Amino acid sequence: MHNFNYHRPNNVADAVTALGGAGDGKIIAGGMTLVPTLKQRLAAPSDLIDLNGIADLKGIKAESDGITIGAMTRHAEVAASSLVKSAIPALAELAELIGDRQVRNRGTIGGSLANNDPAADYPAAILGLGATVRTNKREIAADDFFQGLFETALEEGEIITAVHFPKPEKAAYRKFAQPASRFALIGVFVAKTKGGIRVAVTGGGNGVFRATDIETALAANFTPAAAKGVKLDPADFNGDLHGTPEYRAALVSTMAARAVEAC
Amino acid sequence: MTTETGIGAAVKRREDFRFLTGRGTYTDDINRPHQAYGYILRSPYAAAQITGIDTSKAKAAPGVIAVLTGADYDKGGLPCGWQIHSKDGSPMIEPAHPPLCKDQVRHVGDQVALVVAETYAEAKDAAELIEVDYKELPAIISTAKASEDGAPQVWPEAKNNICFDWHIGDKAATDAAFAKAHHVTKIDLVNQRLIPNAMEPRSAVGDYDRATGDYTLYTTSQNPHVIRLLMGAFVLQIPEHKLRVVAPDVGGGFGSKIFHYAEEALVTWASGKVGRPIKWTAERSEAFISDAQGRDHVSHAELAMDKDGKFLGLRVNTIANMGAYLSTFAPCVPTYLHATLLAGVYTTPAIYAEVKAVFTHTVPVDAYRGAGRPEATYLLERLVAKAARDMQMDQVEIRRRNFIPKDAFPYQTPVALQYDSGDYEATLDLALQMSKWADFENRRAEAAKRGKLRGIGISTYLEACGIAPSAVVGSLGARAGLYETGSIRVHPTGSVTVFTGSHSHGQGHETTFAQLVSDGLGIPLENVEVVHGDTAKIPFGMGTYGSRSLAVGGSALVKAMDKIIAKATKIAAHLMEAAASDVEFKDGNFTVKGTDKSIPFGQVALTAYVPHNYPITELEPGLEETAFYDPLNFTYPGGTHICEVEIDPETGITQVVNFTAVDDVGRVINPMIVEGQVHGGLAQGIGQALLERCVYDEDSGQLLTGSYMDYTMPRADDLPSFQVATHGTMCTHNPIGAKGVGEVGAIGSPPAVINAVIDALAPLGIEDMSMPATPLKVWQAIQSAPKKMSAA
């Protein structure tokens, strides 16, 4: 790890100022992704702006049409929240599947979204539920937020403040964990929302995406068999040691079917 | 008096309080005054020429004390402790192994420079400023392809990358057996390379004392005396009386901490050069590319049978990957710890095995939990399972038909070993009963209703451990003896300190050895302290590996106790005015036979140190004895492992739903520790069968499984609750009767798991599965299976 300047603002405005004033500043939230990157010297920011002192970014609130989760809310809090469990149980279940206990006690929803790891779990829920990402500047719809491998719509100096989830009619998440890392080899989030059926897939390629073929099949017939019957094109999937494109493509249909079954 | 803590008692491990509360002292916990820190710059290439190194910027960096490269290193290379001769009588190729590379690097992670600085961070920062010019060369990675013509050469002196081409057994007799065979079953197997991953990464602190000229090395070792011998005599030329090696608490070894590593020599050497103690501790990712790795065999085997499934002959051809250099014991692993085990528990009369060892541009391979015996067991038990299917015989029946009967011991195999004892039917019967083998088909049918493929697999294994008779291993190429030492110091008030040459790095010796001595001397357990891991305290020691600690190290303690009791008996006889021959020792008391005259051990101890009333002309005062114990034979644990799996055909995921292990480990001193050792071994064996695999990129030689993101370690939720039992026949040639338990779990289990996977998939017409049986591989096998799921 290289040396850096450390800032611990207690409100978002000061965090934005600190970030703007730094030569090559970076936000640190739970540090679960960033700290290993620093230790491996893959990044060497001049300044770290720590969001852990900003009370406004923490916590889970009920809103008229759903729930809002502050960017600095830990995975463990989401998993344990009675508010989340009653409004969107699939989201609490998803949070419980992230990493291990230590990671869940540090990692945050804002950090996970900003990082946009192609095998991360939260992006599937955000996209699957059609959530809205709130920042210090604006609101970004899930469909616009994720822009490929570790890329998001966030601009320089923009900070995620919260995520708003509309309450779905039904939803479920099924994850097939990569055996070593236990990130998602394939994770599928299925939701029946006001705007229709949404199926979001993580782990498959360069980032989370909607499996529109499965959405169409489920819109006609919301059954596991309908999901299972959709054969996706392996050409759209990644291959690595743990899964060929063919395997990943097949797992999407399988996990989608299981999610439908759990809905 | 000692029944609650003596032999056979499940005493809780005394060391655990210290380990579980963070109070252990590991090498990295040791800090010496004025200590500096070392960072090792490693090769990013698998094969490259070093055309230049510029250290000037690094030397000028803040906090830097020294930057040392191969050009500065003027001492010896790392030695190999075992010499194999090829079929043609020529000695193995033994390339130079300098701790710092000079002009060529031969694997990703090879040592290029040592930076010494005031802090670790400064050393690491400075290492980024070293400019190394590499000319990348083509690399050879594949075990199977290493000796093909045209493959890139690791060493000019090793033509076709062959280190040795060795054989054992009677070729003519084996050919004759095959000529009269009713059926020959053939199999091709890969025993994949593993990365050991001890919980504690390796660490070393070198400390040169300018005032005395003494060197001390603190290191994560399983055998500090062996390190002192190898490093002192062969590498740095420091005489033993000026070199102390301490292996304090060590957090797991599994073989990977047996070997003498470059970093140990480098910190010791550099400490002498800069006049400061130097600490180096591996980062986890560094461990992945610098700890010796395990297994990596490619084998073809053939089994000849008569019409009743009786084994007539076995042929084996193995290629073993040594990596880029010969690690300390590498050559003996695929030869004398592998091919000699190919008889297993069976009466196969003729066996011929050929083993070719090859160099590749990969991290050196050496002993890893089981070392050669898991490879032999996997080969044999996969082959026997396939033979049963070929012959349409029952998996249990084919084994029973070929077992060495229990009245046939001592039993001479056709591959050098002579087994002293065993009862393979007994461990089999118990395992069948515990695993409810007979009801399996009901469980398979029930699982099928849930959409799962259920399978059962068996492995009836044998291994050789308790290594080893020095004269025997000497004749086989070992460059060391393999005895063990034990000293017992009785203090004036009767408490005892035990010094053992064995080293404990998770095995619980501080408990087991204390039980042994407390039981033998009839004194309370809390009056016994066990000391290990320091060449300044212990006379000598060969260390811990090959499940040898109790069988060899424990036997040395028994021999030392015999000497203590013999001397104490004379003292007691003097005190009781009796003839020594009339005095007997039992339960901590010396008694004149046939009388009620008796004195306790403590009183004799006090007399030995306060010799006022003492046979001073015949006997020296004091009560302290040392014994060296050289075993008469290997020991031969064996048993039956039965695994039951369920496969989800949609995802290919395999779950171990039942695992039964019945092991014959000889005398059990502490059943709780034995069970713990078996559990750990099973976790590693199941890890190999289903999860773990070291993968290099075949072209670049980069390690693709270089972290836990891609290297799958077994976790608690990958494992079932094990059913474990022991059924002991005693070892006949050591005074304890112990055989060894450290490795049995890892040796017996992998073929049981894979046989179960194949059994589960058999209804689809699938006949083979390689390790690890990952979800991907199982899914692919199901996709391309001859029969479809619905038909099954």
Ligand SMILES: Cc1cc2nc3c(=O)[nH]c(=O)nc-3n(C[C@H](O)[C@H](O)[C@H](O)COP(=O)(O)OP(=O)(O)OC[C@H]3O[C@@H](n4cnc5c(N)ncnc54)[C@H](O)[C@@H]3O)c2cc1C
């Ligand atoms: C062992 C391990 C296992 C894991 N397993 C999983 C898993 O199974 N599934 C999964 O989804 N994830 C997994 N993770 C990742 C984990 O969920 C991380 O917590 C998460 O990806 C990052 O969150 P963080 O709060 O730690 O962010 P940090 O590491 O602090 O930051 C990550 C990135 O986001 C930026 N950032 C953080 N907060 C904000 C914000 N509010 N606005 C803008 N930018 C911001 C940072 O600048 C940085 O670039 C695992 C991590 C580890 C270490």
